[in-house]
Amino acid sequence: MPQTRLLTPVLLAGSMILLICFSIRSSFGIFQIPIASEFGWARAEFSMAIAIQNLAWGIGQPIFSAIAERFTDRKAIIIGALTYAAGLILSSFAVTPGGHQAYEVLVGFGIAGTGFGVILAVVGRAASDENRSMSLAIATAAGSAGQVFGPPIAEVLLNIMPWQSVFLAFAGAILAALLFLPMLRTTMAPRSALDAPMSTILKQAFSDPSYSLIFLGFFSCGYQLGFMTAHFPAFVTELCGPIASGGLLPSLGITSTSILGAVAFSLIGLANIVGTLTAGWLGKRLPKKYLLAGIYTGRTLISAWFILTPITPTTVLIFSALMGALWLASVPLTSGLVAHIYGLRYMGTLYGIVFFSHQLGSFLGVWLGGRLYDLTGGYTLVWWVGIGVGALSAILHLPIREVPLNARLATT
Numbered sequence: 001m002p003q004t005r006l007l008t009p010v011l012l013a014g015s016m017i018l019l020i021c022f023s024i025r026s027s028f029g030i031f032q033i034p035i036a037s038e039f040g041w042a043r044a045e046f047s048m049a050i051a052i053q054n055l056a057w058g059i060g061q062p063i064f065s066a067i068a069e070r071f072t073d074r075k076a077i078i079i080g081a082l083t084y085a086a087g088l089i090l091s092s093f094a095v096t097p098g099g100h101q102a103y104e105v106l107v108g109f110g111i112a113g114t115g116f117g118v119i120l121a122v123v124g125r126a127a128s129d130e131n132r133s134m135s136l137a138i139a140t141a142a143g144s145a146g147q148v149f150g151p152p153i154a155e156v157l158l159n160i161m162p163w164q165s166v167f168l169a170f171a172g173a174i175l176a177a178l179l180f181l182p183m184l185r186t187t188m189a190p191r192s193a194l195d196a197p198m199s200t201i202l203k204q205a206f207s208d209p210s211y212s213l214i215f216l217g218f219f220s221c222g223y224q225l226g227f228m229t230a231h232f233p234a235f236v237t238e239l240c241g242p243i244a245s246g247g248l249l250p251s252l253g254i255t256s257t258s259i260l261g262a263v264a265f266s267l268i269g270l271a272n273i274v275g276t277l278t279a280g281w282l283g284k285r286l287p288k289k290y291l292l293a294g295i296y297t298g299r300t301l302i303s304a305w306f307i308l309t310p311i312t313p314t315t316v317l318i319f320s321a322l323m324g325a326l327w328l329a330s331v332p333l334t335s336g337l338v339a340h341i342y343g344l345r346y347m348g349t350l351y352g353i354v355f356f357s358h359q360l361g362s363f364l365g366v367w368l369g370g371r372l373y374d375l376t377g378g379y380t381l382v383w384w385v386g387i388g389v390g391a392l393s394a395i396l397h398l399p400i401r402e403v404p405l406n407a408r409l410a411t412t
Contacts (some may be wrong), residue, residue: 004266009134010126012298013183014119017026017077017140019115020177022146024088024170026269027154028053029233030262033281034163035100041232045097047370049104050230051363054222056108057365058359060412062352064109067343069198069348074181080113085171087279114177117355120335121348122184130284132339136332137280144276144328146407147269151233155262201346204409210400214337215354217292219361221330221395224299224386226362228268228323231369235379239311260313264320279329289400295326296394297335300387302326307383361389 028050036046068076087106094100112118120136127135157166205211237257254260282291306319339347340356369382401408 006127006131006134006138008126009183010185010385011123011138014123017114017184018116018119018139018143019146019149020173021084021111022143023150024084024146024174025115025150026147026229027150027170029230029265030154030158030171031163031166032150032230032234034158039095039097041097042370043373044367044370046100047230047366047373049097049100051226051367051370052101053104053108053111054226054359054362054366056105056358056389057111057115058108058222058362059228060109060112061115061315061355061359062349064113065117065121065348065352066198068118068121070348070378073118073184076113076118077181077184077296078178079175080110080115081119081334082110084110084114084174086110086220088167088171088174092171096165096372104205108311112352114174116331116335117138117348117352120331123349124335124339125344126185132285133336134277134280134330136336137277137283138238140331141273142190142326143331144269144272144324147272147327148256148266150267150269151262155259171216178306198349201350202339202344204405205342205350208341210341210402211350211354213396213400214334215357217296217396218330218334218335218354218358220296220386220389221334221360222361222363223365223389224303224361225327225365226359227365227369227386229381230264230366231373231379233258233265236261236264236311236316239378240348253311260316263318266322267317267320268327271321272329274329275325275327275329276332278325280332283333283336288333288340289397289402291309292330292333292337293394293397295330296397299323300390300394303383303387303390307380307387321349337400337402341402344405376396 029319032043032050035041036043064076064080067079083106087103087108089112091100094103110210116139120139123135123139124132145400153164169214237260264291279291279295302319302322306315306323309315323327334354335347335351338351342350365382365386368372368385369379373379
C-alpha cells in the first residue's frame with residue numbers, strides 16, 4: 001500500500017541507488033579527452049561509444065521495466081547492476097573504438113536496470129497520491145546529486161590512477177549499490193489498476209494522441225542532456241577563455257579549463273537538485289504539461305544566449321546554474337504525467353517506452369556532437385539543433401490532455 005509519509009525506506013533506498021548510478025553515468029564526458037588522446041582516436045569514436053550507451057539505455061528501459069513488473073523490482077535491479085559492472089570492467093580492457101562501443105551496450109543496459117525507469121516506478125507506487133509528485137522529484141534530485149559528485153570524483157581519480165582503474169572502481173561502486181536492496185520493498189499498484197492486462201493498457205496508450213505527444217516531446221530533453229553530458233566538459237576545456245590568475249576561481253582550486261569543465265557540470269547537477277524539487281512541488285499544484293512547456297522554453301532561451309555570447313569562465317558558470325535548474329526537472333513531471341494519465345500498474349513500462357524517445361535524442365546528440373566536431377572543428381551547429389528541437393518540444397506539450405485516460409474513456 002502507498003505510504004502516507006513522504007520520506008520512506010523505499011524513497012531513501014531508491015534515491016541512493018540513483019545517486020550511485022548517475023554519479024558514474026554523468027562522468028563519462030570526463031573520459032572523452034584522456035581516452036581519445038591515449039589511442040589517437042577521432043572525437044567521433046568515443047562519442048559513438050557514449051551514443052551507443054545511450055541508445056542501449058533507451059532500448060533496455062522498457063525491457064527492464066517489464067522485467068520489474070513481471071518478476072519483481074529487485075530482480076531487475078540486480079540484473080541491471082551486474083550488467084552495468086560487467087560493461088565497465090570490459091570497457092577498462094578495450095583498446096579499440098569497436099571494443100568500447102560494443103561494451104557500452106552492457107553499460108547502457110545496466111543503467112536501464114538501475115536508473116529512472118525502474119526506480120521511479122517503485123517510488124511512484126510506494127508513495128501516496130499527495131506525495132507522489134514530490135517523491136518522484138526527490139528521487140530524480142538524487143540522480144542530480146550523482147551528477148554533482150561524479151565528474152569531480154572522476155577528475156580526481158584520473159589524476160592519481162589511469163582511466164582503466166577508474167572504470168574498475170566504478171564497477172565496484174555500482175555493485176555496492178545493491179546493499180540498499182533490502183530497503184527497497186516491492187510495492188503493488190492499487191487493485192483497481194490490476195484488472196486490465198498490460199496489452200490492453202499499452203493499446204490504449206498507443207492510440208491516445210497525448211501519449212504520442214509525450215513520447216515526441218521527450219526527444220529534445222534527451223538530445224540536449226546527451227550532448228552536454230558527453231561534450232560539455234570538452235567544449236569548456238577547448239573553447240572557454242583563459243582563467244585569470246589571482247581571481248576567485250583559482251582560489252577555489254579551479255586553475256584550468258579542464259577543471260572548470262568538470263566543476264561546471266557538477267554545478268548543473270547542484271542547481272538541478274533545487275530545480276527538480278521545485279518542479280515536483282509545482283507538479284501537484286499546476287498542470288504538468290504547462291510546466292514542461294515552460295522548462296523547454298527556458299532551455300531554448302538559455303542555450304541561445306550562451307552560444308551567442310563569448311565563452312568565458314563567468315558565462316560558463318552562469319549558463320551551468322541556469323541550465324542546471326531545468327536539467328532533470330522534466331523527469332518527475334514526465335513520469336508523473338504518465339502515471340496520472342495511464343495509471344500506476346504499468347507506469348514503469350509506459351514510462352520506459354517514452355524514455356526510449358529520450359534516449360534516441362540522446363544518441364543523436366552525443367553522436368552528432370562528435371561527428372560535427374570532426375567535420376567542422378566546433379560544436380556550434382550541434383547547439384543550434386538542440387535549440388530548435390527544444391522549441392519544438394515546448395509546443396508539442398501544449399495540446400496534451402492531462403486527464404486520466406479511464407475517465408476520458410468512461411465519458412465516451
